[in-house]
Amino acid sequence: MDIAKDARxxxxxxxxxxxxxxxxxxxxxxxxxxxxxDAILEANKLDLxxxxxxxxxxxxxxxLDLTSPGKYDAMxxxxxxxxxxxxPVGKVSLRTTLDDGLELQRVSCPIGVILVIFEARPExxxxxxxxxxxxxxxxxxxxxxxxxxxxxxxxDAVTSALAATKIPASAIQLVATRADVASLLDQTDYIDLxxxxxxxxxxxxxxxxxxxxxxxxxDGICSAFVNADADPEMAAKIVVDxxxxxxxGCNAIEQLLVHxxxxxxxxxxxxxxxxxxxxxxxxxxxxxxxxxxxxxENLLKHxxxxxxxxxxxxxTIATTTVGSVEAAIxxxxxxxxxxxxxxxxxxxxxxxxxLNGIDSASVFWNASSRFADxxxxxxxxxxxxxxxxxxxxxxxxxxxxxxxQYQLKGSGQVAGSYIGAGGSKAFKHIQH
Amino acid sequence: MDIAKDARxxxxxxxxxxxxxxxxxxxxxxxxxxxxxDAILEANKLDLxxxxxxxxxxxxxxxLDLTSPGKYDAMxxxxxxxxxxxxPVGKVSLRTTLDDGLELQRVSCPIGVILVIFEARPExxxxxxxxxxxxxxxxxxxxxxxxxxxxxxxxDAVTSALAATKIPASAIQLVATRADVASLLDQTDYIDLxxxxxxxxxxxxxxxxxxxxxxxxxDGICSAFVNADADPEMAAKIVVDxxxxxxxGCNAIEQLLVHxxxxxxxxxxxxxxxxxxxxxxxxxxxxxxxxxxxxxENLLKHxxxxxxxxxxxxxTIATTTVGSVEAAIxxxxxxxxxxxxxxxxxxxxxxxxxLNGIDSASVFWNASSRFADxxxxxxxxxxxxxxxxxxxxxxxxxxxxxxxQYQLKGSGQVAGSYIGAGGSKAFKHIQH
Numbered sequence: 001m002d003i004a005k006d007a008r009x010x011x012x013x014x015x016x017x018x019x020x021x022x023x024x025x026x027x028x029x030x031x032x033x034x035x036x037x038d039a040i041l042e043a044n045k046l047d048l049x050x051x052x053x054x055x056x057x058x059x060x061x062x063x064l065d066l067t068s069p070g071k072y073d074a075m076x077x078x079x080x081x082x083x084x085x086x087x088p089v090g091k092v093s094l095r096t097t098l099d100d101g102l103e104l105q106r107v108s109c110p111i112g113v114i115l116v117i118f119e120a121r122p123e124x125x126x127x128x129x130x131x132x133x134x135x136x137x138x139x140x141x142x143x144x145x146x147x148x149x150x151x152x153x154x155x156d157a158v159t160s161a162l163a164a165t166k167i168p169a170s171a172i173q174l175v176a177t178r179a180d181v182a183s184l185l186d187q188t189d190y191i192d193l194x195x196x197x198x199x200x201x202x203x204x205x206x207x208x209x210x211x212x213x214x215x216x217x218x219d220g221i222c223s224a225f226v227n228a229d230a231d232p233e234m235a236a237k238i239v240v241d242x243x244x245x246x247x248x249g250c251n252a253i254e255q256l257l258v259h260x261x262x263x264x265x266x267x268x269x270x271x272x273x274x275x276x277x278x279x280x281x282x283x284x285x286x287x288x289x290x291x292x293x294x295x296x297e298n299l300l301k302h303x304x305x306x307x308x309x310x311x312x313x314x315x316t317i318a319t320t321t322v323g324s325v326e327a328a329i330x331x332x333x334x335x336x337x338x339x340x341x342x343x344x345x346x347x348x349x350x351x352x353x354x355l356n357g358i359d360s361a362s363v364f365w366n367a368s369s370r371f372a373d374x375x376x377x378x379x380x381x382x383x384x385x386x387x388x389x390x391x392x393x394x395x396x397x398x399x400x401x402x403x404x405q406y407q408l409k410g411s412g413q414v415a416g417s418y419i420g421a422g423g424s425k426a427f428k429h430i431q432h
Numbered sequence: 433m434d435i436a437k438d439a440r441x442x443x444x445x446x447x448x449x450x451x452x453x454x455x456x457x458x459x460x461x462x463x464x465x466x467x468x469x470d471a472i473l474e475a476n477k478l479d480l481x482x483x484x485x486x487x488x489x490x491x492x493x494x495x496l497d498l499t500s501p502g503k504y505d506a507m508x509x510x511x512x513x514x515x516x517x518x519x520p521v522g523k524v525s526l527r528t529t530l531d532d533g534l535e536l537q538r539v540s541c542p543i544g545v546i547l548v549i550f551e552a553r554p555e556x557x558x559x560x561x562x563x564x565x566x567x568x569x570x571x572x573x574x575x576x577x578x579x580x581x582x583x584x585x586x587x588d589a590v591t592s593a594l595a596a597t598k599i600p601a602s603a604i605q606l607v608a609t610r611a612d613v614a615s616l617l618d619q620t621d622y623i624d625l626x627x628x629x630x631x632x633x634x635x636x637x638x639x640x641x642x643x644x645x646x647x648x649x650x651d652g653i654c655s656a657f658v659n660a661d662a663d664p665e666m667a668a669k670i671v672v673d674x675x676x677x678x679x680x681g682c683n684a685i686e687q688l689l690v691h692x693x694x695x696x697x698x699x700x701x702x703x704x705x706x707x708x709x710x711x712x713x714x715x716x717x718x719x720x721x722x723x724x725x726x727x728x729e730n731l732l733k734h735x736x737x738x739x740x741x742x743x744x745x746x747x748t749i750a751t752t753t754v755g756s757v758e759a760a761i762x763x764x765x766x767x768x769x770x771x772x773x774x775x776x777x778x779x780x781x782x783x784x785x786x787l788n789g790i791d792s793a794s795v796f797w798n799a800s801s802r803f804a805d806x807x808x809x810x811x812x813x814x815x816x817x818x819x820x821x822x823x824x825x826x827x828x829x830x831x832x833x834x835x836x837q838y839q840l841k842g843s844g845q846v847a848g849s850y851i852g853a854g855g856s857k858a859f860k861h862i863q864h
Contacts, residue, residue, distance in 0.1 A: 016789045192821040234844040241846030355839045357448045367842025378861035389624040391823040407787045410799025412666040414673030429810035
């Protein structure tokens with residue numbers, strides 16, 4: 001199987017195409033998907049029929065369905081939007097004159113080959129093709145088996161559109177089986193980055209089965225800390241939004257930490273609002289006592305072991321008290337998945353201490369954790385959300401698909417002429 | 433063993449120290465190493481005696497030896513130099529107003545916990561302590577067993593110096609055994625980055641035994657490509673420096689690619705210069721023919737299988753012809769270790785095509801590969817050289833030890849008010 005090797009070879013060709021050549025290829029893909037809409041939706045219908053016959057969950061069928069109003073056009077518009085973004089390649093981030101006629105530049109460039117593994121959503125193929133080509137990367141795509149017909153029809157349109165452009169044929173390749181993926185995950189020499197898009201299980205399984213760097217997040221264990229001086233109404237509004245706006249989202253909160261001095265003053269308002277929204281509160285013994293006259297019996301439970309390391313993904317929240325901002329930082333750094341954590345406080349200095357002390361990709365003051373999202377951050381395109389500690393964190397835009405290289409332009413200089421390598425010349429090191 | 437967990441805890445504390453607090457701790461370490469010089473050099477003598485008795489290679493003994501003129505003072509000066517660098521933490525790289533009173537910033541911050549594994553050089557402990565604390569990271573250090581006495585003496589001085597500062601005690605920890613390292617390499621929850629500093633074997637072994645990201649390079653298979661229009665004198669000077677200035681260096685070249693039209697015009701000058709420098713040329717059959725009247729018999733050999741994937745690390749170079757710049761790019765991208773590659777040409781357009789097409793961390797035009805080095809690039813401090821494709825590439829300065837987090841400051845905003853999450857407000861997304 002030469003898929004990965006072919007992708008690596010294509011990435012070499014992609015690296016020297018111009019921004020226009022890459023962006024025009026995106027528009028060709030968009031046009032081909034528009035022209036083949038009927039065939040693609042027919043293929044999609046086969047997948048939908050099979051999914052309904054197999055009684056797959058309605059949430060999965062919804063993700064599969066390309067026929068819902070506006071979805072197909074949004075997919076096409078998404079490609080055009082990516083084509084219109086600034087070129088992420090060729091940006092100079094450092095320029096130093098090492099010596100006369102010896103100029104160093106750090107220039108952004110594609111990473112190389114990315115492997116993207118996703119589940120039901122067939123439109124991801126269009127989205128990833130756009131992001132990969134825009135950033136000059138070759139991509140290998142593996143979709144879920146439920147969307148195989150849709151996926152194949154879209155892939156055929158993409159492949160034939162690219163054949164008429166300067167993009168090499170193996171720049172976008174599709175693989176269908178799990179065995180293919182297992183083999184690809186071993187090819188550290190040819191694949192530079194793996195991006196899993198799907199369930200926690202998919203992401204954890206992939207993280208545990210490859211030494212290739214993985215961009216993504218398995219868990220989203222996010223917290224809100226309510227300081228003693230928090231405004232009760234603001235705290236209630238933020239906590240309810242962060243918990244209930246989309247509880248299955250990775251940026252929903254799972255934990256509420258309350259300063260001990262806010263238990264009688266701020267927590268009641270928050271707890272009533274959570275109860276009004278139908279959220280089950282799992283409380284430590286002291287909080288259970290404080291809440292039992294405020295929260296209806298059916299919505300108040302005792303917290304259990306593991307609650308503070310759990311992603312509920314539903315209308316449940318675990319809550320406990322802490323004695324200080326520092327204690328909140330310690331609790332969160334020990335339990336969070338480094339995704340997004342929030343402080344609600346009137347104190348700017350407490351807020352800044354919290355923002356600087358929390359070891360997570362996104363740290364918010366007086367705003368809902370749900371803002372942790374590429375669209376809301378204004379990135380134009382989202383590659384995914386990363387809880388890694390290196391390369392790219394949080395919502396990742398096109399920048400996450402580029403790296404840099406050092407380009408040095410000389411006029412015959414050799415190291416041996418300079419101090420430290422046998423010579424006597426000194427470097428000038430003039431930063432521009 | 434709680435080493436990694438303790439380091440993680442310390443990193444939380446380090447994250448909120450000020451730049452002055454971190455830099456002052458470096459100066460305290462420098463002063464303690466100056467004050468304890470006699471004790472440390474005595475301990476170093478024990479290591480040196482043991483190494484000589486065990487007949488260890490002289491290169492290793494040289495690396496162990498802290499008593500050679502200027503070495504100890506250079507170590508102290510190195511710490512002061514790092515202390516004086518700009519603070520890498522807290523730099524704002526993106527600022528966007530998402531909406532009125534909802535301000536997003538991307539701010540640089542420490543990565544967290546780094547594990548540094550090194551071999552004989554005991555002064556690395558001072559160097560890494562300085563780099564880690566300057567960038568706000570906790571570090572776990574494992575030195576080679578040959579330097580255990582030196583290492584322990586330096587560590588004692590560092591630990592007692594830090595005890596008088598705001599740096600938490602477990603910010604710098606030392607481990608002595610291989611078993612400790614094996615256990616640490618499994619702790620993906622607590623350790624964010626592994627930096628091996630030593631032989632190719634050390635680096636490959638570590639890369640193959642952990643899922644924690646590794647910053648470093650196992651091989652340095654670098655190439656020079658001589659274009660048809662290259663100036664013979666310049667080409668000879670660069671190739672000889674790149675090969676012979678320090679053949680054991682990772683930035684020395686192992687391969688010489690010659691444009692077929694340069695074989696009769698440029699190669700003879702290069703080959704004579706290489707022969708004068710005592711370099712053995714391993715040539716493909718056609719080049720062997722072309723060179724046999726120029727290069728003395730004892731310095732000319734037939735190339736063997738694997739020569740173009742080999743890091744000779746001595747006075748040997750493999751050479752072959754290519755038909756074009758594109759063919760040179762293909763050959764290098766297939767065989768190089770993505771470290772540093774060089775083109776020698778008079779053509780700016782050929783040079784730019786080469787620089788953009790080569791998939792390596794450093795790409796040079798008319799300059800020796802030996803310039804790929806943190807000191808020569810003007811970085812002030814070098815963490816290491818990376819051949820990874822993500823996060824940090826090439827010579828890595830302090831920037832390689834920081835990442836960023838998104839800090840969002842609001843005034844009670846919730847996602848549910850905005851388009852896409854149930855509301856009707858639009859984002860402003862004003863970039864600053």
